[in-house]
Amino acid sequence: MVRRALEEAIHTALKELGLDLRLKVARAPKDKPGDYGVPLFALAKELRKPPQAIAEELKARLDLPPFVEEVIPVGGYLNFRIRTKDLLKEALRPKGPFPKREGLVLVEHTSVNPNKELHVGHLRNIALGDSLARILAFAGREVLVLNYIDDTGRQAAETLFALRHYGLTWDGKEKYDHFAGRAYVRLHQDPDYEKLQGEIEEVLHALERGELREDVNRILLAQMATMKALNAHYDLLVWESDIVRAGLLGQALEILERSPHVFRPAEGKYTGALVMDASPFIPGLEDPYFVLVRSGGAATYYAKDIAFQFWKMGLLRGLPFRSYENPYYPALRTSAPEGEPYTPAAKETVNVIDVRQSHPQALVRAALALAGRPDLAEGAFHLAYETVLLEGKQMSGRKGLSVSVDEVLEEAERRALKVIEEKNPGHPAKEEAAKMVALGAIRFAMVKTEPKKQIDFRYAEALSFEGDTGPYVQYAHARAHSILRKAREWGEADLAQATPYERELALALLDFEEAVLEAAEEKTPHVLAQYLLDLSASWNAYYNAKEDGRPATPVLTAPQGLRELRLSLVRSLQETLKTGLSLLGIPAPEVM
Numbered sequence: 001m002v003r004r005a006l007e008e009a010i011h012t013a014l015k016e017l018g019l020d021l022r023l024k025v026a027r028a029p030k031d032k033p034g035d036y037g038v039p040l041f042a043l044a045k046e047l048r049k050p051p052q053a054i055a056e057e058l059k060a061r062l063d064l065p066p067f068v069e070e071v072i073p074v075g076g077y078l079n080f081r082i083r084t085k086d087l088l089k090e091a092l093r094p095k096g097p098f099p100k101r102e103g104l105v106l107v108e109h110t111s112v113n114p115n116k117e118l119h120v121g122h123l124r125n126i127a128l129g130d131s132l133a134r135i136l137a138f139a140g141r142e143v144l145v146l147n148y149i150d151d152t153g154r155q156a157a158e159t160l161f162a163l164r165h166y167g168l169t170w171d172g173k174e175k176y177d178h179f180a181g182r183a184y185v186r187l188h189q190d191p192d193y194e195k196l197q198g199e200i201e202e203v204l205h206a207l208e209r210g211e212l213r214e215d216v217n218r219i220l221l222a223q224m225a226t227m228k229a230l231n232a233h234y235d236l237l238v239w240e241s242d243i244v245r246a247g248l249l250g251q252a253l254e255i256l257e258r259s260p261h262v263f264r265p266a267e268g269k270y271t272g273a274l275v276m277d278a279s280p281f282i283p284g285l286e287d288p289y290f291v292l293v294r295s296g297g298a299a300t301y302y303a304k305d306i307a308f309q310f311w312k313m314g315l316l317r318g319l320p321f322r323s324y325e326n327p328y329y330p331a332l333r334t335s336a337p338e339g340e341p342y343t344p345a346a347k348e349t350v351n352v353i354d355v356r357q358s359h360p361q362a363l364v365r366a367a368l369a370l371a372g373r374p375d376l377a378e379g380a381f382h383l384a385y386e387t388v389l390l391e392g393k394q395m396s397g398r399k400g401l402s403v404s405v406d407e408v409l410e411e412a413e414r415r416a417l418k419v420i421e422e423k424n425p426g427h428p429a430k431e432e433a434a435k436m437v438a439l440g441a442i443r444f445a446m447v448k449t450e451p452k453k454q455i456d457f458r459y460a461e462a463l464s465f466e467g468d469t470g471p472y473v474q475y476a477h478a479r480a481h482s483i484l485r486k487a488r489e490w491g492e493a494d495l496a497q498a499t500p501y502e503r504e505l506a507l508a509l510l511d512f513e514e515a516v517l518e519a520a521e522e523k524t525p526h527v528l529a530q531y532l533l534d535l536s537a538s539w540n541a542y543y544n545a546k547e548d549g550r551p552a553t554p555v556l557t558a559p560q561g562l563r564e565l566r567l568s569l570v571r572s573l574q575e576t577l578k579t580g581l582s583l584l585g586i587p588a589p590e591v592m
Contacts, residue, residue, distance in 0.1 A: 002090060003514050005065045006036060006080055013061040019046060025080075027507070034072045034079030035087075035507055041076050051076030084503055088495045088565070091506035092572050095513060095579065098140035105141045106312050106346035107133040110227060110234070111148040111353075114220045115159035116181025118227075119402040120390045121354075124455060127446035127585065128385055129352035130232040131525035134583045136350075139520035144344055146236045148308070151216045152244060155184070157204040160215050162187040165196070175406065177222035210241045210337070221326060226405050228328040231439060231585045235333065236344075237324055242335040243308060249299055251316050252307035252367075253292065259370040262292070271295065276302075281366035281377075290363055305360055306367040313368070313376045314345030348379040350523060355384040355452065381523055385451035391458055408457075412438035415463050416471075420592065423465070427591060436587040437463065437471050443586050444470025448529040468533050470586055473577060476536035478592040479543065480574035483555050484567070485590075493568045494561030501545055501553050505569055508538035512576050516583065525584060532580045539573055 006025045014021050021043075028037040040051040040058070047054055055073035062071065067086035072079040109129020112122050129145070137143045150156065162168075162183035170179050187193060206212050227234070243249070253274065256262045261277040272295030279288035292303040310316045320339035324332045333342075351361060361382035368377035387394070390403050417434035420427055427433060441462040448468055449455055461467070465475045498506075515531035545552040555566040578588040 001513050001517075002065075002067065002082060002087075002510055003036060004517075006038075006068075009062050009064055010038060010058065010078075012063065013058050014043075016061055017047065017057070019043065027511075028077075028079050032077070032079060033074060034070070034081045036082070037074075037077045037079035039077055082507075084498055085495050087503065087506050087510070088498055088569075091509040092493075092568050095576060097138045098513075098517075100142065101140045103142065103347035104144060104344055105136055105348045105350065106144045106146055106344050107136070107350045107352070108146045108148060108312075109133075109352035110232065111150070112223060113150055113153055113155040114216045114223065115153075115155040116184050116219075117175065117177040118223055118405040120405065120408060120457065121388050121402075123230075123405055123408070123442065123457075124385055124388050124446045124451075125352050125354070126227065126230055126232050127443045128383060128451060128525060129350075130230075131443070131447050131528075131584045132350060132352070132383065132519075132523060133233070134585060135516060135519050135525060135528060138579075138583055139516055141520070144235050144346070145233060146238060146312075147234045149216070149220060149237055149239045151213065152204070152208045152240045154200075154204060156216055156219075157200055157207055158187055159184040159219070160207075160212055161196070161200045161203045165199070175222050175225065177219050177226075178404065178406070180219050180222075181404075208241060208244060210245065213239070213241065224326060224328050226409075229409055229439075230405065230443070231587075234329060235331070236321070237332065237334040238308070238319070239335050240304070242319060242337065243304070243311070245337060246319050248311055248316050248319065249303060249307045251318075252310045253299075253303065255310065255315065255371050256292070256306070256367060259372075261370055265289075276363070276367065276370065278363060278366045281369050282362055302360060302363055305364050309349065309364045309368065309380065310371070312344055312346050312349050313373070313380070314343055315368075315371060315373065315376075317341065317343045319343065346379075347376075348381065350381045350383050352383045352385070355386055358382060358384050383451060383523055386454040388446070389454065389456040392456055408442060409438060411459060412441055412463065415459055416441065419463060419465070419471075424592065429591075433589050433592060436589045437474060437592065440470030440474050440581070440586040442470075443584060444473070444529060447525040447584055448533070450526050451524055465592075470581075470584075471592075473532045473536045473581060474586070474589055475592050476539050477574060477577040477581065477588045478590060480539065480570050480577065481590045483570050484574060487556055487567050490564045490567045491560075493565035495565060497559070497562040497565060499553075499562075501542055502565060502569060505538055505542045505573070508535050509569070509572055509576055511535075512580065515580075528580060528583060532577065532584075535573070535576065535580075539577075 003025045011022050023038045025036050025038050028034045040054045043054050044051050055078040058078055059071045059073055067083055068080050069083040070081040107129055110126050112118055133143050133145045159180050168183055170176060264274055265271055270289055273291045274293040275289045275291055277288050278290055279285055290302055291300050293299050311319055318341055319335055321333045321342045322336045322339035324334035365377040365380045368380060413434050416437040417430060420430050420433055445457055445462040462469055463471060465471050515528050519525055519527040542553055555570060558566055581588045
């Protein structure tokens, strides 16, 4: 990879100057000489030299890869020009998954309460988690995807209670999770809600004993139909009731109580409770004490989260698993009392949970450090994301102010079909293409933005074939595929006939592997999504290039040798877009 090879050469030269620094190489601006460059202004203070002088000295010290044609110090930057022949060869090289690395990464996402249908707020969680798992696997990591089922939570108890309390019988006309969700909302709108708490508690205790698992599973299976429609993948289901029965919470507390930072105060507001002092690991807290077990003996959700994390990373063992019967994921396994013990012992974990859970996630990392495993605390990553608005409106499932994922998919497919019928009335498979475009629009809209920024999902914008959308990237892929379909087969490319247009497209293709690795390292799919947008823009600029009012880059009618080169670049582009889209869980239609 060109950029990383340049970064390594710069790092080696800087070490000779006494600085163990790694600088990021980026594409050089179009109005500057060279293909790639690195700014040196930040080094001026350490080396006590102007940036231009540093650039000249680095140029003299660099042991450069053979593909570099020229090194150009310019205005405090050190720029590099790549040999055209090497640039084209690298751009045309097939891009497959990276070599496998040791160390399991466990990605937990979705983890929707099994009490009602999935709503728009869940879309971002699923798209982020599923895309990141795909990216990590392509980047060479061993990945396991986990979906946590909170079957002992209050939401599940309230839904099951409401179904019985109101004597509701499912008639099969709507998805079962929607049916169950209406009961949940009805309960929260019932004027007698507060008076029903005692009966709800009885259902809650029955759930904790594992007595109503099939009732919960019925809702879960309906939810999984939506997850499958979103093209999400899972390896494991973990039920909270199984964690309780396996005694993992007690084991986790035993480990924590060995630390001097976990204790039972004899006086004050925490008297009799088991508390954790998080101040050594989370500085600046107004109150550093966090209750793990209340004085009455009830464990808090902090403690449950910690126990689960300890199991994920191999500090606890004893959770049994078996295959999970379902029509969507044949290889899926589930925790179950009658299964075989399994512990993932992950070196790294990614918990995809919204930003409001940042504090509990910080406590999970602190607990790992208190347990004597700062290395595991370092490997516990919280992929925090902001909320999602739908057409400018905030959702609330409890109040019934939400739009289901199923409705969003249906509406997106309806609108996508209308667009396709307008743009390509003779499309051979309009409905199938509409499903692909709708899924691409929804998933891309959820991952193209940095997770820490709020999203306002709007149908018209997301489904547009222009701009920063999934359909825009899908359309770029379909356009490339159309050219290849017409060309069928071709001979050997003549790299010597390359024009500046081929050079520019090749440079855009070069950054795919860099984008994948950066997305994997930063644990955010938006890096790859942005790259695919940039690549599609480069392709459209190439396709539409004009000189003296005439096409500058005809592919099929180009002279022999150049035609083959252009076709080879188009094939590389088509394969890169298809692979990139698949890493975001998005299909790549051949005709749009």
